[in-house]
Amino acid sequence: MTDAHPLDLPEGDLFGPDNLPYGLFTTAETPERHRIGVRYGAHVLDAGAVAAALGSEHTALLQAPALNPLMAAGRPVWDAVRAELRGWFTDRAHAAVVTPHLWSLSAVTLHLPFAVADYVDFYASEHHATNVGRIFRPDGDALTPNWKHLPIGYHGRAGTVVVSGTPVVRPQGQRKPRDETVPAFGPSRRLDIEAEVGFVVGTPTQLGTSVPLSAFRDHVFGVTLLNDWSARDIQAWEYVPLGPFLGKSFATSVSPWITPLPALDAARTAPPARDVPLLPYLDDAGEAEPGGLDLRLTVTLNGHTVAEPPFSAMYWTAAQQLAHMTVNGASLRTGDLYASGTVSGPEPGQRGSLLELTWGGSEPLELPDGKRAFLEDGDEVVLSAWAPGPGGTRIGMGEVRGTVSHSA
Numbered sequence: 501m502t503d504a505h506p507l508d509l510p511e512g513d514l515f516g517p518d519n520l521p522y523g524l525f526t527t528a529e530t531p532e533r534h535r536i537g538v539r540y541g542a543h544v545l546d547a548g549a550v551a552a553a554l555g556s557e558h559t560a561l562l563q564a565p566a567l568n569p570l571m572a573a574g575r576p577v578w579d580a581v582r583a584e585l586r587g588w589f590t591d592r593a594h595a596a597v598v599t600p601h602l603w604s605l606s607a608v609t610l611h612l613p614f615a616v617a618d619y620v621d622f623y624a625s626e627h628h629a630t631n632v633g634r635i636f637r638p639d640g641d642a643l644t645p646n647w648k649h650l651p652i653g654y655h656g657r658a659g660t661v662v663v664s665g666t667p668v669v670r671p672q673g674q675r676k677p678r679d680e681t682v683p684a685f686g687p688s689r690r691l692d693i694e695a696e697v698g699f700v701v702g703t704p705t706q707l708g709t710s711v712p713l714s715a716f717r718d719h720v721f722g723v724t725l726l727n728d729w730s731a732r733d734i735q736a737w738e739y740v741p742l743g744p745f746l747g748k749s750f751a752t753s754v755s756p757w758i759t760p761l762p763a764l765d766a767a768r769t770a771p772p773a774r775d776v777p778l779l780p781y782l783d784d785a786g787e788a789e790p791g792g793l794d795l796r797l798t799v800t801l802n803g804h805t806v807a808e809p810p811f812s813a814m815y816w817t818a819a820q821q822l823a824h825m826t827v828n829g830a831s832l833r834t835g836d837l838y839a840s841g842t843v844s845g846p847e848p849g850q851r852g853s854l855l856e857l858t859w860g861g862s863e864p865l866e867l868p869d870g871k872r873a874f875l876e877d878g879d880e881v882v883l884s885a886w887a888p889g890p891g892g893t894r895i896g897m898g899e900v901r902g903t904v905s906h907s908a
C-alpha cells in the first residue's frame with residue numbers, strides 16, 4: 501500500500517479546499533525566511549513559491565514576509581487570491597508544481613501571521629456578561645444599563661498578542677481579597693482563560709469615517725480563535741472605573757491560522773432576537789445576510805474537555821462591533837484585531853471561562869488529574885472550533901494552545 505497523495509485528503513478533513521486558512525511559517529533549513537502558508541489537510545503550502553512558479557499576478561503579495569500586504573489589498577484581491585489557491589489544490593493540472601511546495605505541518609514552525617495594529621476586546625455574550633455580573637456584583641443588576649444598547653469593549657495591548665504555543669507566564673500584580681483592607685503583591689492566584697473569536701481587519705479607513713454594517717466584509721479579512729488570558733484577582737481590584745488593564749494585558753493568544761471570511765459563509769446564522777430597539781447604525785434587522793456565525797468551540801484543560809461554547813449564541817455580531825468601534829470616526833488600520841468577548845452559551849457546560857465554570861472558584865472542576873478552580877503552573881489549555889461548511893462538510897479553525905509557566 502502506498503501513502504495517499506497529499507492533495508487527496510481523508511474523508512471529512514477539516515482543512516479541505518473550502519477552508520484554506522492563511523498562516524506564516526519557517527522551516528528548519530531557512531529559519532530566518534518567513535513565508536505565507538496556506539493550510540491543506542496536515543500540510544502547509546508555500547503560497548509564494550507556487551505563485552512564482554505559476555507566474556501569478558499575486559506573487560508579490562504571497563511572497564511577503566507577513567500577511568499584512570495581502571490583508572491591505574482589499575476584498576476583490578482576497579477573493580481573487582482565494583479562487584486561485586483553490587484551483588492550485590483542486591485542479592490536478594497544477595499538481596506537479598504544487599506538490600513540491602507542500603510541507604508537513606510537523607516539519608515547520610508557525611508564527612504570528614500578521615503584525616497586530618490595535619487590539620480591542622468586546623463583551624458580546626449575554627450569558628457571559630450575566631454570569632460575570634452575578635459573580636462580581638452579587639448585589640447589583642447582572643447587566644449594566646448600557647449592555648443591550650451598545651457592544652461594550654475596551655482597548656487592549658496589541659504588543660502582547662502572541663501566537664499559539666507561546667508559554668504564558670503567570671502575571672504578578674496587586675490583589676485585594678474582599679476581607680482584607682490593603683492590597684498584597686504577588687503572582688496571580690486566579691489565572692483564567694476566556695475562549696473568544698478574533699476578527700482581523702484588512703482594509704483600513706480614513707480618520708473621521710465610519711464602517712456601516714453593510715461594509716463588514718469589505719474590511720474584515722478573516723477570523724481566528726483567541727484566548728484572552730485573565731488574572732481575576734488583579735482584574736477584580738483594578739477594573740473600577742476604567743475597565744480591564746493589567747489583569748488582561750500580560751498575554752493574549754491567537755491561532756496561527758486566519759480563516760478567510762468566505763470559508764464561513766455556510767456558517768452564517770441569525771443572531772438572537774434583540775430585546776430593545778437598536779439605534780440605526782447597529783440595527784441589523786434589514787441586513788441582507790445574517791450577521792451571526794455558527795462556530796462550535798471546544799475548550800480543553802490538560803486534554804479534558806471542560807466546555808463547548810456556541811458562538812451562535814452571541815448577542816452582538818462582529819459587524820455590529822466593527823460599526824460601533826468606528827462610529828465615532830476612529831480609523832481602522834491593517835492588522836487591527838478585535839475579539840468577540842468570552843463565548844458562553846446558556847448551559848453550564850457551554851461557559852468559556854473558569855470563572856463561570858467554577859462560579860468564581862467556589863465550585864472547582866473535578867478533572868481526572870485533580871480539582872481545578874483556576875489554572876495551575878503547567879496547565880495546558882487548548883481552544884479549537886469547527887463550523888458547518890458547504891454540502892455538509894466541516895470547516896476547522898486552527899487551534900490556540902497555551903501552557904502556564906511559573907512567574908518570572
Ligand code: CA
Pocket residue numbers: 621622694696728841842
Ligand atoms: Ca475578554
